Amino acid sequence: MIKVTLKDGSVREYPAGTTVLEVARSISQGLAREALAGKVNGKTVDLSYPLQEDAAVELLTFNDEEGRAVYRHSTAHVLAQAVKRLFPEAKLAIGPAIQDGFYYDFDVPQPFTPAQLAQIEEEMNRIIKEDLPFKRVELSREEALEHFKKRGELYKVELINDLPEDAVISCYQQGDFDDLCAGPHVPSTGRLKSVKLMNIAGAYWRGSEKNKMLQRIYGTSFPKKAMLDEHLFRIEEAKRRDHRKLGQELDLFSIQEEGPGFPFFHPKGMIIRNELENFWRQEHKKRGYREIRTPIILNRSLWEQSGHWAHYKENMYFTKIDDADFAVKPMNCPGSILVYKTSLHSYRDLPLRLAELGLVHRHELSGVLHGLMRVRCFTQDDAHIFMLPGQIKDEIIGVIDLFDYFYNTFGLSYHVELSTRPEKSMGSDEIWEIATNSLRDALEAKNMSYKVNEGDGAFYGPKIDFHLTDSLGRTWQCGTIQLDFLMPEKFDLTYVGEDGQKHRPVMIHRVVFGSIERFIGILTEHFAGAFPVWLAPVQVRVMPITDRHHAYARELVKKMEALDIRVELDARNEKINYKIREAQTQKIPYMLVIGDREMEQGAVAVRRRGKGDTGAIAVDEFLVKIQEEIKNKTIF
RNA sequence: GCCGACGUAGCUCAGCCGGUAGAGCAGCUGAUUCGUAAUCAGCAGGUCGUGGGUUCGAGUCCCAUCGUCGGCUCCA
Numbered sequence: 001m002i003k004v005t006l007k008d009g010s011v012r013e014y015p016a017g018t019t020v021l022e023v024a025r026s027i028s029q030g031l032a033r034e035a036l037a038g039k040v041n042g043k044t045v046d047l048s049y050p051l052q053e054d055a056a057v058e059l060l061t062f063n064d065e066e067g068r069a070v071y072r073h074s075t076a077h078v079l080a081q082a083v084k085r086l087f088p089e090a091k092l093a094i095g096p097a098i099q100d101g102f103y104y105d106f107d108v109p110q111p112f113t114p115a116q117l118a119q120i121e122e123e124m125n126r127i128i129k130e131d132l133p134f135k136r137v138e139l140s141r142e143e144a145l146e147h148f149k150k151r152g153e154l155y156k157v158e159l160i161n162d163l164p165e166d167a168v169i170s171c172y173q174q175g176d177f178d179d180l181c182a183g184p185h186v187p188s189t190g191r192l193k194s195v196k197l198m199n200i201a202g203a204y205w206r207g208s209e210k211n212k213m214l215q216r217i218y219g220t221s222f223p224k225k226a227m228l229d230e231h232l233f234r235i236e237e238a239k240r241r242d243h244r245k246l247g248q249e250l251d252l253f254s255i256q257e258e259g260p261g262f263p264f265f266h267p268k269g270m271i272i273r274n275e276l277e278n279f280w281r282q283e284h285k286k287r288g289y290r291e292i293r294t295p296i297i298l299n300r301s302l303w304e305q306s307g308h309w310a311h312y313k314e315n316m317y318f319t320k321i322d323d324a325d326f327a328v329k330p331m332n333c334p335g336s337i338l339v340y341k342t343s344l345h346s347y348r349d350l351p352l353r354l355a356e357l358g359l360v361h362r363h364e365l366s367g368v369l370h371g372l373m374r375v376r377c378f379t380q381d382d383a384h385i386f387m388l389p390g391q392i393k394d395e396i397i398g399v400i401d402l403f404d405y406f407y408n409t410f411g412l413s414y415h416v417e418l419s420t421r422p423e424k425s426m427g428s429d430e431i432w433e434i435a436t437n438s439l440r441d442a443l444e445a446k447n448m449s450y451k452v453n454e455g456d457g458a459f460y461g462p463k464i465d466f467h468l469t470d471s472l473g474r475t476w477q478c479g480t481i482q483l484d485f486l487m488p489e490k491f492d493l494t495y496v497g498e499d500g501q502k503h504r505p506v507m508i509h510r511v512v513f514g515s516i517e518r519f520i521g522i523l524t525e526h527f528a529g530a531f532p533v534w535l536a537p538v539q540v541r542v543m544p545i546t547d548r549h550h551a552y553a554r555e556l557v558k559k560m561e562a563l564d565i566r567v568e569l570d571a572r573n574e575k576i577n578y579k580i581r582e583a584q585t586q587k588i589p590y591m592l593v594i595g596d597r598e599m600e601q602g603a604v605a606v607r608r609r610g611k612g613d614t615g616a617i618a619v620d621e622f623l624v625k626i627q628e629e630i631k632n633k634t635i636f
Numbered sequence: 637g638c639c640g641a642c643g644u645a646g647c648u649c650a651g652c653c654g655g656u657a658g659a660g661c662a663g664c665u666g667a668u669u670c671g672u673a674a675u676c677a678g679c680a681g682g683u684c685g686u687g688g689g690u691u692c693g694a695g696u697c698c699c700a701u702c703g704u705c706g707g708c709u710c711c712a
Contacts, residue, residue, distance in 0.1 A: 069710095098710050105709095111640055159712050170712085180712050201707030202639025209708075213639050216707070244705095248647080257685075257703050365637055367708080546669040573669075581673035595671055605671080613672050 003054040014051065021047035021187070024059050034061040036191065037070040037184045044070065046136060046184040062223050072097035074134065074185045075124075075192050075221040076104045081177035082123035083217075086116075092179065093155045093205060093214050100231065101220025105203055107155065111215050112200050120217070121197045131190030132175035136183055144169045148180065155205065156180045194228035195221045238472055243524035244371040250529055250537070250586065252520070253372065261369045261376030263517055268537035271566065272520055275535050276513065277357060279409075279633075280381055287402060289355040289383055294335025296359060300325035305490060306334045315362045332358035333484075333509060336384040337491045345495040350505060351387035351395055357516070358382050372521035379516040385508040386493065389434065392506060396442035396464075396481060399510050403466055403479045406512050410523060411635045412468045415475075416448055419456035419463050426459055427485045435483045435506075436462045460486035470526040478514040478522070483507075530587045530609060533626065534633045540567040540626065541588045542604075543579040545595040552599045556592070556619065565626060580607065589636075590626060610636070 001013045004023060014023065020038030024031045024047070038045050039058035044066055051057070060067035076095035083090050083106055095104030106112075112120075139147070141160065148156040159180060163169065172181045174189055186192065197219040205211035222228040239245075247253050252269035255262070265273060281291065297319065303309040308316065308330065317328040329335065336354050345352065361377045368374050385395050407414050418439055421432045439462055443450050450464070457463050466479035484507040487493075494502040513519035523531070533539050540560060544553040550571055560567040568588075570579045576593060583591045591607040598604055603616040617625075628634075 094709085094711055096709090096711060114641090156712075163712080167712095182712055199706060200640070203708045204638080205709095206711075207709035209638060213708080215639080218707085255704090260703065366703090367637065367639095369704090543672090545671055548669080575668095575670055575675065576672060577670090578674055579672090584673055591672080593672060597671085607672060 002051055004051065005054075005056045007058045016052055017050045019047065020045060020049050020051065020057060020059070023051070023057055027059075031059055031061075035059045036061060036067045036186050039066065044184050046134070047187050048136075049184075069097040070184055071186060071192070071223070072102040072221055073181075074189070075195055075219065076102040077134070077172065077174065077177070077179055077181070077185065078124050078127050078189055078192060078195070079104050079120065079197070079217060079219060080106075080179060081127055081174060082120050084177055085123055086120060091155060092153055094159070095179075101198065101218060103203075103216050103218045105205070105214040105216045107205075107212065107214050111202070112217065114200075117197050117200060117217070121195065121219075124195050124197075127175070128189050128192050128195065130175060131188050133188040134185040135173040136185075137171045137173060137178075139169055139171065141169055144171070144180065147171075153180075191223075192221055193223050194225045195219065196228060196232070234472065238474075238525075241472070241525045241528045242371075243373070243521040246524050246529040247371065247521075252524070252537070255371070260366065261364060261374075263372055263375055263377075269520070271537040272523075272531065272535050273516060276516060276519065280357070280512070283402065283405065284353075284355050284383070287353075287398060289353040291355050291357075292336065292339050293356060294332060294339065294358065295329075296361075297321075297326045297328055298335065300327060302334050302338070303327050306337075306487065307490065308334070315364070317361050317363060328361045329358070330360050330362045332356050332360065332380060332382045333384060333487060333507075334491075336382075337487060337493065340384075340386055340493060341491065345386070345505070347388060347495050347497050347503070350495060351385050351391050353383060353385045355381075355383040372517040375515075375517055378518065380511050381513045381516060383508075383510055385510070386488075386495075386505045387508070388495070388503075389506050392435070392438035392483065392508075393441050393445070395508060396439060397445055399481050399508065400442060400446050400448070400464075403512055407466070407468060407479075409633055410526070412470065412526065414466050414468045414479075416443065416450040417453055417465045417467065418443065418450050419453040419458075419465065421462060422455045422457055422459060424459055425457070427461075431485050432462070435485065439464055439481075439483065458482055458484075460484045468522065470522060471528075472525070474525075476518075476522050478519065479512050480510065480514070482509045484509055530589075532633060532635045533589045534630045536566070536587075536589050538566055538568050538586065538588050539630070540565055540590040540592060541570055541579075541583045541586075542567060542592045542594060543570045543576060543583065545576050545593065547573075549594045549596075549599060553594045556594070556604065559619070560623070563623060563627065565623075565630075584609065592622070 002016050003011050004014055005011050012026070020040065021032060021035065024035045035047060037060045038047055038049060039060055040049060040051065040055050044060065060070060062068055062071055073096065076097065080092055080095055087108060089109065091107035093105035093107060095102065144160050145157060148160065160169065170181065170183060171178050172183055172185055197217055199218050201216050201218065202213045203216040205214055220231060222231065250268060251266050252272065253266055254264045256264060300309065312330055316330050319326050319328065336356060339354060340352065357379050359377060359379050364374060364376050387395055420436055443464065461483035463480055463482040465477055467475045467477050469475050488504050488507055493505055495505050497503045542553045542557055544550050553569055553571070557567050557569045580591060587609060589609045593605040593607060598616060601616070603618050604622050605616040606614045606622060608614050
């Protein structure tokens, strides 16, 4: 008998050779039905895996991330089988499970067409109906190589050759198909239910543009049709919230052929932008930052000194002035450093926090441009903090507090990742140790949980990244705090210490929004275009019912304008229903309907976006209420 | 940059096998003065992304080019 420890800590005894599935069955029939794979001592295995000794056993269902991955991975194999049945000449590359589904890469002479995709999906459903068992076969490296060479599966051969010496090589077989695969898999193809192929895309073998372009098919699968439908609905919802679509509908910005990747901000977009910047300035001033502005075009020599000319040239734009080489700045730090160097600094002056809303230009590949999210020019809400090494921790804490305050204001939750020293990096071990510990100390002092990305830091220092989660559960990297020991060195920055000697300051680079443009894109999708009142381009629209209410309405508008409320009058000769519909589609937070009753009582009938008619209140009462909301940056 | 799809009025889209461009919304004009998501009628609006080519004839076919969209290691 062997002892099996279950997830809940209970221990059961079974005869040796009992499979994971049998363990599931002994717990409950329901679990046995739902189980997709198992986990034995932390390693995922097939349900048919026989237990030979004492072990910790977990059963994975679709509710577990790993269970879902097994499910999708098995679906990927069915996709490959279907493709091989329909297109025997197709060569198989890789087919992993991903976030919300799976993909499989194929080398085929002709790209797949949407019609073929439908055909493949049909074939997949046939394979599922055939309910073919997934069979695991382990084989030696030689056997595996011979097997795949014989079939001309060159990519598989390459994969096998790259496997480490001690790797157990396995294949999974279902019916007329088999594939190199570590597994595990669901017991049989019949376990898969709702399958959908999403799209086709080119993808390089192993992601390198030096390699051949393969055809990738993306798909997803769920154990219930309702789950698939919900997933498709979420995709629709994301489409509905697409900032490019809303940006056009709400007239916030545009991108034109004449400037690919260079967005135009329209009057309404500028209001959001200016509100964000006002908020930003106000909060930075409070926290001891001083604002600067540095030029967009600077001499080549500066970029050579900073290292950008050597390391970042591919992404930069250049120009000539009076025969001298200049570059358009891709980052703000060198400019900020030049400002620092215009005077001598005492240790008493530090930390010096120089903030800049700096417009940077970077050459991005044409294929990656995407609305406001990926552009070729954007405004970083940058700041550079020059400080004594001993001030690192407190400064980091200050920045973390600032970030926290900002993100909460927008109702965005976030998580934090700490990236440590990469292999290729500059500076002594000692300074890296101090820097990394300072970041860690700051995070721990704030009692924040964080994920560590070993070796993912910048070459000049470790960093903390802030990943925001929007209302659809998608994450966006926005804020980042980077410690930098290299730039002060390169530019020979100094301060005069207590001892009267020159010392080297440390720098922090940090952005909260990241890029204002991108942040506006994120906010647009997060709020689905229904911005909180303080950000809304139009806060109030006054809608008189007939001509005889116009004078009263105009008076109201004037009153609000005097209070800096962004208000519009809809005096068009249209029915009230029409006016409401339009204001509603424009996502204006407050609609004030003015008729005889309101005029008589000195009131306004308030219709609130998302809530409908909330009845009439006195004008002054409304004004107090909306001003409060603007001041408090209320989210609704 | 690479692979694929796409580009027709301000917007959303139709336009068959190549025969000389159409709708809805928006806009303008007029009528209607109306109480919480579209009042009615009329008018105007396009060198079909751009440049070549094939053809008696091109929005439609071919080539080039620009732009947009979906992708381009979450690794058996």
